[in-house]
Amino acid sequence: MSISRRDAIIIGGAGLGAVALSGCGRVASEVRRRKGAEPWREPSDPKTTRLLDRMTFGWSPDEEKLYASLGKETYIERQLKADFDEPVELQMQLGSVDAINMEPVELMDFPRERVIEDLQCAAILRATYGANQLKERMVDFWSNHFNIYSQKKDGAFFKGVEEEEIIRKYAMGNFGDMAKAMSKSPAMMMYLDNEQNVKAHPNENYARELLELHTLGIYGGYTQKDVQEVARCLSGWKVEDRHLVTQLFAHEGPPVAQGLFRFDPKVHDDGEKLVLGQVIPAGGGIKDGERVVQIAIDHPSTAKHLAKKLVLFFTGSRSQGLEVRVAGEYQRTKGDIPSMLRPILQSDEMLAGDPILKRPFNFMVACLRRSGALTDGGPAVQAHLSKLGQPMYEWPMPDGYPVDQLNWANIVLPRWQFAYDLAFGKIANTTIQADSLPMIEKIVGEGSGLTKQRMRLLANHLAAPEFQYA
Amino acid sequence: MPDTSCDSYKFAMSRRSALKMGAIGLVPWLLSASALSQVKLSKNRGHTLVVLFLRGGSDGLNMLVPYADDAYYRARPSLAIAKPNDATKKEGARAVKVNDYFGLHPSLAPLKHWYDEGSLALVHAVGSQDMTRSHFEAMSAMERGAATGHAGDPSGWLARYLIKTASAEDTPLRSVAWAERMPDSLRGAPAPVVVQSITDFHLATDDEFIEDLKRQYQSSPAGTGSLMHSAGANTLDALSKIESLDPKNYKASGGALYPTTPLGNGFREVACMMKSDLGLEIACLEDTGWDSHFAQGSDTGIHANGLSNVAKTVDAFMRDLGPKATEMTLIVMTEFGRRVQENASLGTDHGRASVMMAFGDVPGGKILGDWPGIAPHQLDADGDLKPVNDYRKVLTDFLSPKMPEIVGIWS
Numbered sequence: 001m002s003i004s005r006r007d008a009i010i011i012g013g014a015g016l017g018a019v020a021l022s023g024c025g026r027v028a029s030e031v032r033r034r035k036g037a038e039p040w041r042e043p044s045d046p047k048t049t050r051l052l053d054r055m056t057f058g059w060s061p062d063e064e065k066l067y068a069s070l071g072k073e074t075y076i077e078r079q080l081k082a083d084f085d086e087p088v089e090l091q092m093q094l095g096s097v098d099a100i101n102m103e104p105v106e107l108m109d110f111p112r113e114r115v116i117e118d119l120q121c122a123a124i125l126r127a128t129y130g131a132n133q134l135k136e137r138m139v140d141f142w143s144n145h146f147n148i149y150s151q152k153k154d155g156a157f158f159k160g161v162e163e164e165e166i167i168r169k170y171a172m173g174n175f176g177d178m179a180k181a182m183s184k185s186p187a188m189m190m191y192l193d194n195e196q197n198v199k200a201h202p203n204e205n206y207a208r209e210l211l212e213l214h215t216l217g218i219y220g221g222y223t224q225k226d227v228q229e230v231a232r233c234l235s236g237w238k239v240e241d242r243h244l245v246t247q248l249f250a251h252e253g254p255p256v257a258q259g260l261f262r263f264d265p266k267v268h269d270d271g272e273k274l275v276l277g278q279v280i281p282a283g284g285g286i287k288d289g290e291r292v293v294q295i296a297i298d299h300p301s302t303a304k305h306l307a308k309k310l311v312l313f314f315t316g317s318r319s320q321g322l323e324v325r326v327a328g329e330y331q332r333t334k335g336d337i338p339s340m341l342r343p344i345l346q347s348d349e350m351l352a353g354d355p356i357l358k359r360p361f362n363f364m365v366a367c368l369r370r371s372g373a374l375t376d377g378g379p380a381v382q383a384h385l386s387k388l389g390q391p392m393y394e395w396p397m398p399d400g401y402p403v404d405q406l407n408w409a410n411i412v413l414p415r416w417q418f419a420y421d422l423a424f425g426k427i428a429n430t431t432i433q434a435d436s437l438p439m440i441e442k443i444v445g446e447g448s449g450l451t452k453q454r455m456r457l458l459a460n461h462l463a464a465p466e467f468q469y470a
Numbered sequence: 471m472p473d474t475s476c477d478s479y480k481f482a483m484s485r486r487s488a489l490k491m492g493a494i495g496l497v498p499w500l501l502s503a504s505a506l507s508q509v510k511l512s513k514n515r516g517h518t519l520v521v522l523f524l525r526g527g528s529d530g531l532n533m534l535v536p537y538a539d540d541a542y543y544r545a546r547p548s549l550a551i552a553k554p555n556d557a558t559k560k561e562g563a564r565a566v567k568v569n570d571y572f573g574l575h576p577s578l579a580p581l582k583h584w585y586d587e588g589s590l591a592l593v594h595a596v597g598s599q600d601m602t603r604s605h606f607e608a609m610s611a612m613e614r615g616a617a618t619g620h621a622g623d624p625s626g627w628l629a630r631y632l633i634k635t636a637s638a639e640d641t642p643l644r645s646v647a648w649a650e651r652m653p654d655s656l657r658g659a660p661a662p663v664v665v666q667s668i669t670d671f672h673l674a675t676d677d678e679f680i681e682d683l684k685r686q687y688q689s690s691p692a693g694t695g696s697l698m699h700s701a702g703a704n705t706l707d708a709l710s711k712i713e714s715l716d717p718k719n720y721k722a723s724g725g726a727l728y729p730t731t732p733l734g735n736g737f738r739e740v741a742c743m744m745k746s747d748l749g750l751e752i753a754c755l756e757d758t759g760w761d762s763h764f765a766q767g768s769d770t771g772i773h774a775n776g777l778s779n780v781a782k783t784v785d786a787f788m789r790d791l792g793p794k795a796t797e798m799t800l801i802v803m804t805e806f807g808r809r810v811q812e813n814a815s816l817g818t819d820h821g822r823a824s825v826m827m828a829f830g831d832v833p834g835g836k837i838l839g840d841w842p843g844i845a846p847h848q849l850d851a852d853g854d855l856k857p858v859n860d861y862r863k864v865l866t867d868f869l870s871p872k873m874p875e876i877v878g879i880w881s
Contacts, residue, residue: 193763193815201814205763208820212604219620224603224852357698387666389650396758397525399606407651409697410664412705413673416683420675460682465698 047351048072053470054314054350055079056133058366061439063133076345080338082172084131093129093376097122099160104186104259107157115156117379119163120392124377124385127365138171138337139163140361141313143393144400146182146214148191150393158187158239158259159393175306175335176297179214183293184261186239192398195238197231198267207231209398215296217305222276229273233280233288236268237261303330310340312403315349316356322349355469357405360388362470363415367422367462370443372436380428384421387414416463423459425450432458515635517831517872518744518798520753521628522733522780523613523653523805526760527605529773530807530824531844531855533578534594534837538571541810541845549768549812551575563769568592572837576769577777580785581827588835589788589795590827593864595842597806597823597857605761605820608805612861613654615880622881625658628752630879632659641749642707648736648755655754661704666732668739669717672709680706717742726790729782733757737787744794760804766817788829799869800829803861810844811853822850823857828868839864 052059052067055076067075078084094100099107099118107115123140130136143163150156162185170178182188189195192206207230211222240262256262263286273280273288276295280288296302307326311319325343333339344350358366364385368375375381385391389411395401402408421427434450443461444454461467536542537553552559554567565573566582572594574582584590598611600618607619615630616622623630632645645662647653656662665671673680687695687702695703720742728734736755743750759776766773780802788795807824823842828834839859842848850856862880869876 193817196764196813196815196817198814203763203813203815203817204819205761208604212602218602218604218607224601227603355696387670397605402651405697406657407654409701410652410662410705412698412702413671413709416679417673417675420673420679456678456682459679460686463679463683464686465696465702468698469696 050351050470051345054356055137055345056369057127057136057362058369058470060369060372063369076342079132079134080172080341080345082132082135086131087129090125090129090131093125094122097125100164102160104154104157104161105257107160108154112151112156115160116150116393117382119150119156119160120382120385121377122160122163123361123392124365124368124375124381127361128368128375128377132172134341135168135172138341139168141310142167142171142178144395145309146178146185146188147395147398147400148187148393149396149398152396153190155187155191156393158185158190162187170337172337175330175337176294177335179297180290180293182214183210183289184237186259186261189237189239189261194234195241197235197237199232199235199269200267202228202231202235202269204228204231206237207234210234210293211296213398215305216299216301217308220299220301220305226276229275229280230292232269232271232273233275233292236264236266236286237289238264297335300327300331303327306330307340311344311349314341314344315347315353316405317349317353319347319349322347357408358468358470359401359403359408360390360411360415361385361392363468364388364418366467366470367419368430370440370462370467371422371432371458372439373422373430373432375427375430378429381430384414384418384427388418389414415468419462420459423455423462425455515751516797518740518750518753519628519869519873520737520740520755520798520800521655522784522800522802523609523655523754523756524760524776524780524802525605525609525756525758525805526762527608527806527808527820528760528776528804528824529762529766529818530594530596530804531810532766532768532773533575533777533825534568534592535565535573535575536571536841536844537565537567537573539844541843545810545844546812548816549766549818551769559769568837575774575777577774578781580781584785584788584829585835589832590829591832591834591868592837593826593828593839593859594837595823595840595855595857596803596826596859596861596864598861599857600806601822603806603820603822603852605805610654612803612805614657615655615862617862617881626653626655627879628655628754629657629659629662631873631876632656632662632752634875634879635873636660641711642704643711643743643748643750645752646743646750646754648732648739648753653754653756656752661700661707663704663708667717667735668712668715668743671712711748715742715746715748722786722790724789724792726786727782728786728790729779731779731783733779734783734786737783738790741787741790744791744798762808763813763817763819764815766808766812784829795830798830799832799872801865801868802827802829806857807855809853810849810855821854823855823859826859826861826864831872832868838867 048067049059052063056063070078097118099115100122127136146167148155148159150159166178166181166185170181189206192209193203194206197203197206204227208227211220211227211230212218216222240256240258240260242258265285268285270283270285272282275292278295280291304327307323307330310326311322322344326340329339329343389408390401422430425431437444440458444457447454531542532549532551535551543550552564554565554573556564562576564576566576566579567573568585581590598608598617600608600611602619610619611617613626614622614624615627642661643663645656645659647656647662647664649664650666652662652664684706687699687706717739720738722728722738722741728738733755740753762773765771784800803826804824807821808818809821813819842856842858844855866876
């Protein structure tokens with residue numbers, strides 16, 4: 001058996017306190033060097049602008065150039081494949097973000113707030129500078145679909161590995177693969193109290209949200225009784241919390257490193273269960289829960305639930321016809337996410353429907369992209385994100401941040417403040433360089449250098465009611 | 471420029487919600503905030519409604535404890551609150567006797583004074599008809615004033631009240647939510663203001679930027695702008711009104727000491743606004759962390775801490791308002807209660823019914839409504855306390871004397 005990094009930690013003990021978190025801030029701003037900015041390009045037509053505003057975190061001249069060079073079909077297919085090389089600068093920046101490069105048990109030596117800061121930093125940098133923009137939008141979608149609250153229990157320390165190894169891995173892959181991996185994610189099990197779900201007294205929290213939010217959807221055809229039966233199936237699913245995994249536990253199966261998924265047969269309810277009309281025979285052990293997840297993945301309500309959410313996310317409204325097509329793709333391809341997205345990206349509903357109010361995270365990233373800003377994604381921009389109302393991984397409920405504009409439209413002041421502070425260079429480690437000015441000349445007017453007047457024009461542009469919509 | 475292609479932003483309220491909301495939903499956008507800004511500040515209708523929503527489902531059975539019922543102690547071997555006369559426990563670990571059957575959680579002890587004085591009314595077994603035991607459905611039902619999470623009007627119950635009672639004299643601070651996002655109860659309201667704290671409700675910019683904002687947001691004729699236009703115009707309006715307040719230096723009266731929690735600060739600011747006569751009619755506040763599946767605790771612990779924060783905050787608020795407390799009603803509500811039987815995690819799972827508390831101008835000093843009992847045969851099929859007191863009926867009873875229009879807003 002090869003020794004993975006995780007095993008090495010167990011063997012070596014978790015005492016890595018001497019390793020200092022290097023942080024995303026300082027290194028990042030030194031590393032990032034933009035190539036000469038593209039000069040402003042007029043968007044070729046309103047539909048292209050709309051397409052790019054929805055497929056990415058905000059139209060930018062760079063994105064338009066890429067789009068123009070590939071043509072619409074190829075651009076969409078490449079974004080669906082998510083096979084663009086990531087910019088070297090971004091990779092270097094991310095390399096210094098500890099929370100996405102270290103294991104949960106290592107991170108636990110550090111303050112929680114510092115780890116959350118790192119996680120948010122990575123999210124902001126990737127959304128702003130990532131080449132595979134559609135994937136980044138889907139990461140935002142799935143991260144909310146499978147929301148956890150980083151302030152609950154040890155969620156913050158486990159969110160990084162969940163984001164890297166599940167959400168980002170499958171964001172443009174297969175939903176079933178993602179759901180299966182997610183069902184054993186330590187962060188999710190902690191968040192939804194499944195460590196306390198044991199045979200003697202089942203805890204229904206995880207079972208309910210698995211059906212209601214992750215798969216079938218509310219009114220997806222399950223009952224309170226199904227929730228209770230699913231809870232029984234998932235009893236004994238927990239996070240390995242023992243420090244030393246040695247021969248001592250060999251009789252319980254292969255050793256599992258601390259902080260990973262573990263099935264504990266001693267507290268599993270091994271009796272027969274009935275889930276959504278299917279009998280799960282007694283004695284199945286860990287297979288009970290795996291079977292439940294598979295039943296949920298294969299359920300037609302899951303196809304409908306995901307179709308509804310995806311259509312709403314990209315078009316801003318419900319559409320029966322489009323939802324049916326997307327759900328059909330889910331069933332035809334057994335959960336292939338790009339196949340579900342393709343009809344949405346080509347739809348009239350997306351290209352001709354009403355504008356969507358940008359959620360605060362989208363607004364912030366769109367401002368950074370539009371203005372060609374250099375940012376470290378660190379505490380200063382994060383403080384703005386928090387005031388805007390959408391600090392990452394800090395929505396306490398399992399349903400993720402709302403998408404409906406009515407939840408966001410009345411929080412206006414922080415948007416204006418961000419636009420102003422960004423344009424006037426008042427955000428630490430976030431700057432608009434004179435280099436970027438040719439790119440945004442149409443906004444800031446012709447001239448040279450960062451004059452006060454040009455800053456003002458940029459601030460007004462980003463604060464305008466029109467810019468709040470995509 | 472790319473954005474000019476987005477000229478249809480003015481229709482950005484989705485067609486679907488426009489259709490569903492019908493006439494009601496479309497009224498707010500016609501009430502131009504810029505028109506309102508011309509109006510002098512007027513007093514509100516002489517009454518302020520404050521709603522505190524405990525998100526996550528607070529355990530009503532440990533808030534107002536049926537201590538005289540042995541079924542309660544059988545169902546909760548480790549979480550039960552001791553009887554008021556249980557000599558084996560310290561005073562602070564026993565229920566505070568309200569009558570011969572019910573007692574308050576010891577963390578709610580500061581509220582007993584208001585009950586005795588007649589300014590606090592309690593109702594047990596309050597809930598909606600929503601059977602899903604889903605937070606989101608149950609909250610959606612209660613915040614929209616609907617029977618269940620999927621029935622009824624998409625707008626909020628407070629929004630419909632505000633629309634029904636709108637007048638040209640309304641101030642831009644008629645409805646304010648202390649929250650990170652607008653609560654669903656205000657969905658579709660004419661110009662609600664959402665603040666995390668009114669202390670932070672200002673712009674640190676130069677004046678020219680604000681003048682530019684006014685040009686961008688207050689330029690469109692009434693009713694033609696996007697949702698963002700009207701929200702922006704109202705925000706600029708509210709901004710100028712709030713400038714007259716000095717919440718940082720606000721001194722509470724009556725020796726009131728607000729906890730230094732977000733909730734305590736929120737109520738302190740509500741009192742500050744009420745005393746400044748800025749026309750505040752509806753204040754929405756919320757608190758999270760009530761979903762006690764795990765390690766809920768009994769007389770101490772997570773739930774006890776949450777209740778203590780609420781009790782100390784409300785106690786300070788009532789003391790601070792003094793005689794002005796009769797000019798307001800404060801409702802404390804939650805989307806559902808917890809299962810009667812505790813779970814193995816020293817917590818409780820989602821149930822149906824919980825407790826509602828009403829302070830201020832209410833028929834206080836009483837426990838109102840029906841009590842279905844908690845013996846196993848008295849529970850519903852899943853083992854939950856029956857929500858025999860529909861929350862809409864309870865709210866109507868509390869609010870209609872001062873807010874008669876509330877009667878017709880339920881859906």
